[in-house]
Amino acid sequence: MGKTIDIDAYAEGVLAGHRPTLARAITLVESRRADHAELAQELLVRLLPHGGESHRVGVTGVPGVGKSTFIDALGTRLTGRGHRVAVLAVDPSSTRSGGSILGDKTRMARLSADPAAFVRPSPTAGTLGGVARATRETMILMEAAGFDVVLVETVGVGQSEVAVANMVDCFLFLTLARTGDQLQGIKKGVLELVDVVAVNKADGPYEADARKAARELARALRLLQPTGPSWTPQVLTCSGLTGAGLDEVWSQVTAHRAALEEAGELADLRSRQQVDWMWAQVRDRLMDRLHRHPGVRERTPGTEAAVRSGELTATLAAERLLSAFTH
């Protein structure tokens, strides 16, 4: 890339669904170079009027829950019915491990070879904010290229689930039945994000356990999470391996979207997501500048230590750091 980037050609290629151009456009959006960032925004503004038409679905669950197999099987069913399916991913840990784990093509063999699908691993753009930005903007490219289902995979840990829940219409949680009285992967803070829950690997000797786990989980959800105005999360069982229950899971995902649309909430949800994300970027960049400021960097360790030891109130400490930034 560099001076050879022709935004007109990129826009035309993406709109025509030309896969090599789409791949180059994604690379441009993921780039951290300032000149690329400017060109990427120029491209995105052109394509925005052609975005927004897909069904955006987040898929989460701890490692081992079978997300890749599930997405491979579900995506293949959807392309079989005429959908065009994009698979994106948000995995900030991929930066540290030096390579992206999620959306790995080798783990989605059928979908990766499917001409109606496009599988893109998680960007390795640094912070969660950076990874999430690249994935959100790649979603615009995918929609402009005519993909009408976008599945965004994420790991069942930390803040990446919140980031993905804030960029999709529907958030699907995969879990497993376990011996004992706990369900693997249900953890603090995830419940409030979930629209559809599926107990995966409900096949062979595990089917009965999965059904029992689903009933218990449904009961617990009913008890702890009052019904929302337009949607109550459902708990299903499925098997990415055999395909059992996948149609029912997708029916719930589409029923969720229909409920949002009927209540007039989908357009609101999406524009709120965009505006919230704008402010989140303002806040993150402003704080990033503050953290990089030499005066702030110099004062931070001593100020934090003084707060920890009780020499300084948090309020005075905050003032001290702010004045280092603004003077």
Next chain:
Amino acid sequence: MGKTIDIDAYAEGVLAGHRPTLARAITLVESRRADHAELAQELLVRLLPHGGESHRVGVTGVPGVGKSTFIDALGTRLTGRGHRVAVLAVDPSSTRSGGSILGDKTRMARLSADPAAFVRPSPTAGTLGGVARATRETMILMEAAGFDVVLVETVGVGQSEVAVANMVDCFLFLTLARTGDQLQGIKKGVLELVDVVAVNKADGPYEADARKAARELARALRLLQPTGPSWTPQVLTCSGLTGAGLDEVWSQVTAHRAALEEAGELADLRSRQQVDWMWAQVRDRLMDRLHRHPGVRERTPGTEAAVRSGELTATLAAERLLSAFTH
């Protein structure tokens, strides 16, 4: 107040537990005047070495759950055992209604008349951030004045629960048994904050229902919330009216603290709370400055509208607002 404020006298009065001085010091901490804020910080820095010795307990639950009666009865028991009990409150809605609701003395008749207790209504300092700051800093005054139990009441709605959970050692959730299969007041995001749960109003004809609700809730919590390294939330029943179960609830609160201390987590928790709060204040004040900036204010409506309508990417919109702020 004004030029007559003598910080030495305030500090001495607070340390001596002189109630009128304590009340004036709280008023100083709650004041939004810049000169008061400076004096308040001077006072707090002097008193900080004398703070931190109390057991800080948050109490939440929806209106109608019986928080005031519960706190009145529990607090009276604690003063009867030789504790000195401060009751503070965080209720940002009190600003809008023009008067503070929580910690209302008329609703805590016994404790308000108890010389070993100090009941202070929620400050009406504006935003949640402002209310939470005043309450956190009042906590320092209370501790310096020798109160060894600080109960912080809040309403079971919105972000105020998160704010209170972030300033206490233990977060107690009060709920009610209900007919049907839901528990009043359990809602999104609260579960992850809770250390002890009590089903209140377990008295007379309602006792059996309360016990049943507690069992169901305990089961649901076990299923959904994996055991933490040092503590698993317990579910009890109690009655603020009859006093039944209050000793058991307090035993759980002290057991929770003992578990934290044994695991070496209490000191960490508190210093992390302080440092997090410092950064939260830095972020809030910086964003506050941005929002007040004339150039940003002028551009905000149009920029938000352009993001909503899809004319502008959130990334470009964020850049536009940031450049209005920094130029």
